[in-house]
Amino acid sequence: xxxxxxxxxxxxxxxxxxxxxxxxxxxxxxxxxxxxxxxxxxxxxxxxxxxxxxxxxxxxxxxxxxxxxxxxxxxxxxxxxxxxxxxxxxxxxxxxxxxxxxxxxxxxxxxxxxxxxxxxxxxxxxxxxxxxxxxxxxxxxxxxxxxxxxxxxxxxxxxxxxxxxxxxxxxxxxxxxxxxxxxxxxxxxxxxxxxxxxxxxxxxxxxxxxxxxxxxxxxxxxxxxxxxxxxxxxxxxxxxxxxxxxxxxxxxxxxxxxxxxxxxxxxxxxxxxxxxxxxxxxxxxxxxxxxxxxxxxxxxxxxxxxxxxxxxxxxxxxxxxxxxxxxxx
Amino acid sequence: xxxxxxxxxxxxxxxxxxxxxxxxxxxxxxxxxxxxxxxxxxxxxxxxxxxxxxxxxxxxxxxxxxxxxxxxxxxxxxxxxxxxxxxxxxxxxxxxxxxxxxxxxxxxxxxxxxxxxxxxxxxxxxxxxxxxxxxxxxxxxxxxxxxxxxxxxxxxxxxxxxxxxxxxxxxxxxxxxxxxxxxxxxxxxxxxxxxxxxxxxxxxxxxxxxxxxxxxxxxxxxxxxxxxxxxxxxxx
Numbered sequence: 001x002x003x004x005x006x007x008x009x010x011x012x013x014x015x016x017x018x019x020x021x022x023x024x025x026x027x028x029x030x031x032x033x034x035x036x037x038x039x040x041x042x043x044x045x046x047x048x049x050x051x052x053x054x055x056x057x058x059x060x061x062x063x064x065x066x067x068x069x070x071x072x073x074x075x076x077x078x079x080x081x082x083x084x085x086x087x088x089x090x091x092x093x094x095x096x097x098x099x100x101x102x103x104x105x106x107x108x109x110x111x112x113x114x115x116x117x118x119x120x121x122x123x124x125x126x127x128x129x130x131x132x133x134x135x136x137x138x139x140x141x142x143x144x145x146x147x148x149x150x151x152x153x154x155x156x157x158x159x160x161x162x163x164x165x166x167x168x169x170x171x172x173x174x175x176x177x178x179x180x181x182x183x184x185x186x187x188x189x190x191x192x193x194x195x196x197x198x199x200x201x202x203x204x205x206x207x208x209x210x211x212x213x214x215x216x217x218x219x220x221x222x223x224x225x226x227x228x229x230x231x232x233x234x235x236x237x238x239x240x241x242x243x244x245x246x247x248x249x250x251x252x253x254x255x256x257x258x259x260x261x262x263x264x265x266x267x268x269x270x271x272x273x274x275x276x277x278x279x280x281x282x283x284x285x286x287x288x289x290x291x292x293x294x295x296x297x298x299x300x301x302x303x304x305x306x307x308x309x310x311x312x313x314x315x316x317x318x319x320x321x322x323x324x325x326x327x328x329x
Numbered sequence: 330x331x332x333x334x335x336x337x338x339x340x341x342x343x344x345x346x347x348x349x350x351x352x353x354x355x356x357x358x359x360x361x362x363x364x365x366x367x368x369x370x371x372x373x374x375x376x377x378x379x380x381x382x383x384x385x386x387x388x389x390x391x392x393x394x395x396x397x398x399x400x401x402x403x404x405x406x407x408x409x410x411x412x413x414x415x416x417x418x419x420x421x422x423x424x425x426x427x428x429x430x431x432x433x434x435x436x437x438x439x440x441x442x443x444x445x446x447x448x449x450x451x452x453x454x455x456x457x458x459x460x461x462x463x464x465x466x467x468x469x470x471x472x473x474x475x476x477x478x479x480x481x482x483x484x485x486x487x488x489x490x491x492x493x494x495x496x497x498x499x500x501x502x503x504x505x506x507x508x509x510x511x512x513x514x515x516x517x518x519x520x521x522x523x524x525x526x527x528x529x530x531x532x533x534x535x536x537x538x539x540x541x542x543x544x545x546x547x548x549x550x551x552x553x554x555x556x557x558x559x560x561x562x563x564x565x
Binding site (some may be wrong): 057059063087088089090091092095096098099100101104105106107109117118121122166169276 | 389392453454455457458459460461462463464465468472473476477
């Protein structure tokens with residue numbers, strides 16, 4: 001690991017025990033997150049984004065999961081960390097927020113109870129002080145009338161409010177890395193923008209790194225500096241965000257960008273990528289995207305492409321696009 | 330208790346009549362309520378606690394799941410009353426052994442209900458969120474899993490209460506409950522069995538008491554279920 005790296009995932013492979021044997025959900029995924037950097041992890045449902053994120057905090061059920069590779073956080077491999085150290089890491093150094101704010105708060109505890117719980121898990125802090133901190137945190141995530149709202153039960157809050165509470169809980173112990181697993185997917189568009197703005201402000205203020213998982217390239221364009229695109233459990237492209245939009249070096253990335261509906265043209269039909277993700281049990285002889293690719297050539301069918309590192313940073317798994325683009329390897 | 334008042338029908342002196350020893354049925358009934366309801370409550374609490382332990386153990390710590398649940402299946406294969414008769418027969422006819430026997434007999438249902446509640450709750454995002462926040466097993470069980478599975482547990486306990494009152498009466502009636510002359514409701518009925526035609530009041534009134542107590546607990550259970558059912562209060 002270099003000194004400005006916070007987290008490095010290398011060669012991560014995750015297999016789950018399914019009904020018909022082991023299936024590979026994530027294969028040989030590598031990327032790193034720098035200090036104060038925002039990384040986007042993009043891909044359609046089932047591409048392995050969430051599995052990758054859950055691996056960072058070692059949250060998989062041990063008996064039915066096989067994980068190999070390394071996930072280094074400040075030189076420690078979170079995949080082999082003892083349970084106690086792992087608990088200290090979770091919520092303290094690395095925090096996570098989830099997709100559905102409706103179900104990610106405990107319905108029988110008040111907002112205050114839940115924030116205080118998180119604080120007391122990681123800091124030696126009295127109940128009354130923790131309560132004051134909880135109110136400060138709610139103010140920080142811009143919940144109006146925080147002193148009163150802190151004693152509400154979750155069911156009295158709207159979805160946007162609950163997501164703010166989740167964010168308040170996540171940043172309670174000033175984590176160095178925030179993993180946001182589709183934080184805005186369950187919210188409507190205006191609330192989405194507010195939550196994203198809030199996240200960006202907090203990221204600057206607390207100098208955190210953020211791993212943002214999403215399938216929404218609009219969110220990516222606004223929020224992150226670097227994008228990792230996943231398809232069928234593999235990284236298929238990694239690029240600085242501007243390069244990805246200007247010159248996507250994988251047909252799948254191109255497809256995702258094309259699928260963003262343009263504002264100024266009246267479209268009868270929205271563009272999509274035809275076909276669907278291959279079955280996780282399938283054994284691939286060629287490129288995993290080949291069945292849906294419009295630019296395939298015969299070699300795509302019988303040789304598995306490896307990730308090509310590019311000279312100006314980033315990488316791609318499509319040799320044809322890289323060749324055509326003239327980007328230096 | 331006076332022999333000259335044997336088998337008196339209900340009157341102003343003895344509102345519910347007297348039994349074969351000249352004892353007032355009303356006072357025996359009231360006294361018996363202590364025992365019958367006490368046994369019902371003890372069984373509900375004891376099987377509730379044991380069922381919760383087993384249910385949480387098998388729902389949350391999955392390595393115990395199949396072992397514990399197969400044991401519960403084995404217990405459940407016996408009709409509750411048969412199992413209770415067997416256990417009381419082994420432990421001897423005392424109040425304590427009735428409580429233990431009935432508790433064991435009703436544990437499997439409670440354990441299954443707690444387990445199923447735990448299985449649903451542990452997959453919710455707030456449990457995941459608690460793990461991500463760094464909570465350990467104890468905290469997750471006591472602060473997150475148990476309070477959220479309390480609803481079905483309390484409902485089940487109120488039903489066990491009423492089953493236990495009925496089963497205790499049945500055991501006493503069969504002569505393997507609390508030993509006479511202890512006035513449990515089942516005992517009073519059992520004692521009136523031989524003269525049920527002439528002295529109908531001996532069996533009728535404790536029978537009514539048992540029915541009312543069981544009905545009351547069932548209604549309480551139904552009411553609690555309506556109040557506590559999570560599906561009805563998700564969007565409060």
